[in-house]
Amino acid sequence: MQPNAARNTSPANHPCPLDVVRAVYRAYAGRDLAAIQALYHPDCEIYQSDLLPWGGEYRGYFGLQQFFTRLTSTINTEIVDEQLFEAGDRVVSIGRTRGKAWATGRQFELPAVHLYTVREGKIVRYEAYVDTPAMLSACASD
Numbered sequence: 001m002q003p004n005a006a007r008n009t010s011p012a013n014h015p016c017p018l019d020v021v022r023a024v025y026r027a028y029a030g031r032d033l034a035a036i037q038a039l040y041h042p043d044c045e046i047y048q049s050d051l052l053p054w055g056g057e058y059r060g061y062f063g064l065q066q067f068f069t070r071l072t073s074t075i076n077t078e079i080v081d082e083q084l085f086e087a088g089d090r091v092v093s094i095g096r097t098r099g100k101a102w103a104t105g106r107q108f109e110l111p112a113v114h115l116y117t118v119r120e121g122k123i124v125r126y127e128a129y130v131d132t133p134a135m136l137s138a139c140a141s142d
Helices: 017-029 033-039 060-074 132-139
Strands: 040-048 056-059 075-087 090-101 107-119 122-130
Touching: 017 033, 017 075, 017 090, 017 107, 017 122, 033 040, 033 060, 040 060, 056 060, 060 075, 075 107, 075 132, 107 132, 122 132
Parallel strands: 040 122
Antiparallel strands: 040 056, 075 090, 090 107, 107 122
């Protein structure tokens, strides 16, 4: 098996973590909140630095919706050139986030690392890391 080749299922006949993360990136790209939510566990945890306007710690479907609402009302973003690595129940995504801050109109393209924990075919934890000073600069009004 190639290093990033997906297995069709995990031990309990659930989709493997890599396939779940690939599916969530497709849902992110389509801005499909229902599809995104279907890939997350009801008690999921989401984390991004609270230095960012949408950052903080969120829990459950309500928190998931809150996170994405705050994110998408602050920036228009897409993940590009990601590399995915599976390590047990975790998937690491290394790539770039590209987009525009709504308030300033500033474009950005920054390094991004996402860490997913997937159990029984659902994302139970999502951590997002970006170049925070550069993102704050894109979002800040002069």
